[in-house]
Amino acid sequence: MTNPTIRPRTALTALALGLAASLAAAQAYPTKPVTLVVPFPPGGSSDALARAITTPLSQSLGQPVIVESKPGAGATVGADYVAKAKPDGYTLLMGAVHHTIATSVYKKLPYDFEKSFAPITTVAMVPNVLVVNAKSPATDVKSLVALAKASPGKLSYGSNGNGTVQHLIGTQFSSIAGVELLHVPYKGSAPLTTDLLGGQVDMSFDTLTPLVQHIKGGKLRALAVTTAKRSSTLPEVPTLAEAGIKDFNQGTWFGILAPAGTPKDIVAKLNAEMVRIIQSPEFKKRMEEIGAEPVGDTSAQMAAQIRDDTTRYARLVKEAKVAID
Structure with a gap:
């Protein structure tokens, strides 16, 4: 007759061996x-x-x-x-x-x-920040919105690509501010920042990291951060909500x-x-x-x-x- 305890014991043994092998693999990891x-x-x-x-x-x-x-x-x-x-x-x-x-x-x-x-x-x-070239006539969010309303569809904003958070922040900003902006998608922050510094694109809502050195160096002007609270790195820069663009909290x-x-x-x-x-x-x-x-x-x-x-x-x-x- 078949011993009914053999199968459960075999299963438990297999489980124990599997767990031991998994633990050994994790302890050895990584080997390359x-x-x-x-x-x-x-x-x-x-x-x-x-x-x-x-x-x-x-x-x-x-x-x-x-x-x-x-x-x-x-x-x-x-x-x-x-x-x-x-x-x-x-x-x-x-x-x-x-x-x-x-x-x-x-x-x-x-x-x-x-x-x-x-x-x-x-x-x-990482907070996102609305920035313009230092040569831009826009000195704050209010003046930027005024410029955009004066020339619908002419002011451009760059993003890290279609469907990225910068893209959505731009569409949300446009909707709340009641302006029409031209979206220019890039493959990432580096090419976007290069064109922003060169004046090929008017603004961006990129993350702070690739922009902070240029903001502190005076080549870019930060108008607002898109998060609910100010950035400790740029404490003097207001939030979009403080600048009049309500219901904004995007990082x-x-x-x-x-x-x-x-x-x-x-x-x-x-x-x-x-x-x-x-x-x-x-x-x-x-x-x-x-x-x-x-x-x-x-x-x-x-x-x-x-x-x-x-x-x-x-x-x-x-x-x-x-x-x-």
Whole structure:
């Protein structure tokens, strides 16, 4: 007769062996270099944050963590690359709020941002700021709105691409202020900033990080930040709400994700190492220099942020009638 206890014992043994193997893999991880994919060109906030965290992360993991830029299509090219990568912890994504917007903006995406990734942690929140060239006659938000109303559709604003948060901030600003602006999409902050400095585009609502040196250097003029409170890096610059554009509270978060299916022990290890770095005095000092606010949350908290933003931006995308085939 068959012993009825053999099958349960066999199952328990297999489970125990599987857990032991998973734990051993996590303890051994990493045994080779890790790649952090940045879905924008070098020179922007995502690139700066990626490089700020990969240097200390390389030291703590004992393996190089390499930043690789894969820009295009509003940050979706890089996201798609990571979504299709082997879920072993060796290919990660520097994700951003842009990806929650793309879910509603693009009619067809080759991945599902909520289902195709395992969130690790949010690295930082970066305020967006309305800036113009220092030679612009607009000295504050009121005078900028007056200029836009005097020449409908003539003043241009640049963004990091169609469907990015800068794009939506521009449409929301236009709607609330009652002005018509020309949207000029770029592949990232670096080319946008170059044209902003050269006068090829009139304004932008980009993140503070790539702009702060030019603002403090007098080449760009900051008119307002788009968040609910002022930036500690530019405390003299008012919020859009203070400047008369009500109901505005938009910032940009950046965080690191792995492909869905990455072992939970590896995700937990990466979270612990990254949060420790993010909460260090050295990292906080670096964030202050580039106008970013360090976060360092749990994987579950980041997942909740993604769910909430996906819902919130779906409504804004529908209101702005933004769609890309």
